[in-house]
Amino acid sequence: MAYSDKVMDHYENPRNVGSFDNDDAGVGTGMVGAPACGDVMRLQIKVSEEGVIEDACFKTYGCGSAIASSSLVTEWVKGKTLDEAAAIKNSDIAEELALPPVKIHCSVLAEDAIKAAITDYKSKH
Amino acid sequence: MSMKKPIYFDYSATTPVDPRVAEKMCHFLTMEDGLFGNAASRSHQYGWDAETAIEEARRNVALLIGADPREIVWTSGATESDNLAIKGVAQFYKKKGNHIITCKTEHKAVLDTCRHLEREGFEVTYLDPEENGLIDLAKLEAAMRDETILVSLMHVNNEIGVIQDVQAIGELCRGRKILFHVDAAQSCGKVAIDVDAMKIDLLSMSAHKIYGPKGMGALYVRRKPRVRLEAQMHGGGHERGMRSGTLATHQIVGMGEAFRLAREEMASESERLRMLRDRLLNGLSDIEEVYVNGDLERRVPHNLNISFNYVEGESLMMALADLAVSSGSACTSASLEPSYVLRALGRSDELAHSSIRFSIGRFTTEADVDHAIKLCHDKIQKLRDLSPLWDMHKEGIDLSTVQWSAH
Numbered sequence: 001m002a003y004s005d006k007v008m009d010h011y012e013n014p015r016n017v018g019s020f021d022n023d024d025a026g027v028g029t030g031m032v033g034a035p036a037c038g039d040v041m042r043l044q045i046k047v048s049e050e051g052v053i054e055d056a057c058f059k060t061y062g063c064g065s066a067i068a069s070s071s072l073v074t075e076w077v078k079g080k081t082l083d084e085a086a087a088i089k090n091s092d093i094a095e096e097l098a099l100p101p102v103k104i105h106c107s108v109l110a111e112d113a114i115k116a117a118i119t120d121y122k123s124k125h
Numbered sequence: 126m127s128m129k130k131p132i133y134f135d136y137s138a139t140t141p142v143d144p145r146v147a148e149k150m151c152h153f154l155t156m157e158d159g160l161f162g163n164a165a166s167r168s169h170q171y172g173w174d175a176e177t178a179i180e181e182a183r184r185n186v187a188l189l190i191g192a193d194p195r196e197i198v199w200t201s202g203a204t205e206s207d208n209l210a211i212k213g214v215a216q217f218y219k220k221k222g223n224h225i226i227t228c229k230t231e232h233k234a235v236l237d238t239c240r241h242l243e244r245e246g247f248e249v250t251y252l253d254p255e256e257n258g259l260i261d262l263a264k265l266e267a268a269m270r271d272e273t274i275l276v277s278l279m280h281v282n283n284e285i286g287v288i289q290d291v292q293a294i295g296e297l298c299r300g301r302k303i304l305f306h307v308d309a310a311q312s313c314g315k316v317a318i319d320v321d322a323m324k325i326d327l328l329s330m331s332a333h334k335i336y337g338p339k340g341m342g343a344l345y346v347r348r349k350p351r352v353r354l355e356a357q358m359h360g361g362g363h364e365r366g367m368r369s370g371t372l373a374t375h376q377i378v379g380m381g382e383a384f385r386l387a388r389e390e391m392a393s394e395s396e397r398l399r400m401l402r403d404r405l406l407n408g409l410s411d412i413e414e415v416y417v418n419g420d421l422e423r424r425v426p427h428n429l430n431i432s433f434n435y436v437e438g439e440s441l442m443m444a445l446a447d448l449a450v451s452s453g454s455a456c457t458s459a460s461l462e463p464s465y466v467l468r469a470l471g472r473s474d475e476l477a478h479s480s481i482r483f484s485i486g487r488f489t490t491e492a493d494v495d496h497a498i499k500l501c502h503d504k505i506q507k508l509r510d511l512s513p514l515w516d517m518h519k520e521g522i523d524l525s526t527v528q529w530s531a532h
Contacts, residue, residue: 003443011443017511034529035514036474038437038463042513059513063439067511116530 003064004098010068015075018057020044028121030113039066039106043113045077045085047121053077053085058113065103069093069110082118131449132493136334136427136486137283137311138451143336143487146382150338153178153375164372165363175374182381189384190309190328191319192345198364199377202342203310204234205357206329207277209344209368210306211238213354214275214327215247218304222272226303228252228260228279229469235277235308248272256471257420258287266297275304280312284451284466284482285419286428288316295324304352310334310342314387315395315425320345326352332376336487337383341376344368394487399426401485401494406431408498412505414518418467418480432472432480433501435515436508438463441479444504448497451482475514475524 003011019042020027026047033040039062046055056074060067072093077085093099093107133141142150153160159171164179166172180194187194200206215225227239229251239249250268255261260278269276276298281288291307298305306327309318314335320328325345332341346352346367360369406429409415414434433441438452463477472480483497509515517524 011440014511019516031513032530035478035524036529038439038474038478040513040529042516059511059516061435061512061514062437064443066437067440112530 006072006097007064007068007099010071010097011064014058014067014071016055016057016071017059019059020046020055020057025124026121028117028119028124030116030118030120032112032116033062033066033109035061038062039109041066041070041109041113043070043073043110043117045114045117045121047082051081053080053082062109063103063106065097065099065106066109068097069099069106070113072096073110073114077114082121085114086118088114129447131447132496134448134450134483134485134489134493134497136489137286137482137484139333139339140336140486141488142333142338142379143383143386145386146337146379149382150375150379153378161374164374165361175372178374179372179377182377182384185381185385185388186330186343187345189314189318189388190330190345191321192328193348196320196345196348198344198346198367199372200342200344200368201340202333203232203308203329203331204342206331206342206344207232207234207306207308208238209354209357210327210329210346211235211275211277212242212357213367214304214306214352215242215245216355217353218274219247222270222274224248224250224270224272225275225277226250226252226265226268226273227277228254230254230258230282230284230466231277231279232283232308232310235279239277254469257423258282258285258418258466258470259420259423260289260294262290262293262297265294269297269301269303273301273303275306277306277308279308279310280318281309281315281425282419282466283311284464285430285470286311286425286484287419288312288423288425290423291325292323298326299324312425314384314391315427317391320347332380332383335383335387338376338379341373341380343380395426398485398489401489401491402426402429402483404491405429405483405485405494405497408494409501412502416472416476418470418472418476427485429483429485430480431483432467432476433505434476434479435512435518436479436505437512438478438480440508441481441504444508445481445500447500448483451484452480 031042058070060070090107090111162171162175164175183194304326310331326347328345330343333339416432418430467477
């Protein structure tokens with residue numbers, strides 16, 4: 001399969017790989033997907049008291065497009081409010097990375113991961 | 126991305142044509158060489174020369190499997206041979222019975238043919254292999270009925286390289302007067318075959334898995350006791366009516382030469398491949414959480430199918446782009462199905478997704494193997510650093526107890 005240059009760039013040099021302490025009240029964690037389906041994304045956000053996402057990180061088990069999608073969204077959510085981050089659409093991710101139709105589910109998963117992280121953060125407050 | 130071609134580790138998918146084979150094939154094409162004739166032309170030299178070349182090739186193919194040349198039927202490849210054998214027997218013997226036995230880990234050429242016959246009213250038993258990929262003979266025997274007309278099992282599995290005990294299966298079938306078809310696409314020229322000792326009635330062969338050309342194969346059809354087939358390709362009555370169509374002289378010559386070379390070189394080549402495969406296995410086995418798929422002892426020397434736990438298959442293939450290997454995960458196609466062969470062995474979806482098949486061959490070198498070992502070490506480390514599953518494994522979490530949000 002031919003990957004776009006942007007997917008290759010994120011795959012070769014993934015941004016914001018890592019983990020935050022989930023016990024930290026300012027951290028929201030979203031884990032979506034299933035190993036049996038071939039992809040699991042864990043996206044974490046660190047939220048300021050003003051409700052702005054200060055930092056984000058991820059780890060992903062999945063194909064190159066899944067890794068690239070999650071890497072990209074960690075860049076996008078930084079500096080956004082929770083509402084702004086929740087408004088990110090999978091189609092934006094797919095367009096930015098030029099994902100082929102069979103890989104659209106990777107962008108859907110990345111959108112789900114953001115929403116799951118925000119939900120987790122809100123459940124703590 | 127480097128412009129260099131990846132190192133070829135996919136000899137079970139196909140092999141390059143051996144230069145000695147290619148050279149010989151080239152003589153059967155042009156007017157200049159004058160050996161392009163139609164073997165069915167009985168009235169002139171061109172036809173006679175083509176027939177002579179084809180009969181020499183037929184002898185070479187027959188010799189490799191201990192058959193009589195008159196028992197070899199040329200086909201377009203192992204897929205056609207499987208179709209001809211299974212449909213041909215089913216349709217000819219349908220008055221005798223309507224039951225066929227095969228296995229879940231067979232090649233699609235066998236499985237899909239059996240599915241087709243089910244739609245025509247035949248009953249098919251798909252045996253489960255054991256965890257090591259081998260057939261339990263007791264389970265095979267238990268599946269046999271009075272209406273069973275055919276058992277179709279492969280000699281060597283294409284994904285995991287395990288070798289079935291075809292001799293014992295042959296005994297069982299002969300004792301019950303059930304015809305025995307063997308898909309030998311992956312075993313011809315790799316392991317010894319003797320159709321008489323093994324009591325095989327039909328055997329599918331392929332040229333391109335053993336350094337011959339693609340689009341060329343053969344079916345062995347036993348003469349004593351005689352096995353009958355309903356032809357699937359009708360026309361000029363070539364190949365004793367079993368497979369019509371003008372014989373592709375250059376392809377057949379290529380297959381014959383490839384089989385001749387295999388017969389001469391099999392012993393020394395197997396030894397060399399086994400050393401390389403063991404070198405590869407030793408080099409990879411100090412990586413944590415690796416699993417060899419399929420029995421390691423009863424296995425062809427050139428295959429290593431291995432799963433790297435907590436690493437996803439497609440990203441692994443991307444990481445190993447310098448190596449032309451095959452993945453047990455079909456993620457590159459629209460379906461996200463893991464290998465049905467590994468699933469049939471009881472492997473989890475995760476392990477099936479993260480499997481890589483290395484298959485080495487005539488032109489693989491020690492340096493190729495060493496390069497592959499180093500690359501696997503580096504890339505698997507990198508992908509595990511990225512993997513939330515690896516994190517969880519390291520924290521001691523049993524992933525099977527996690528509630529996943531499947532999508």
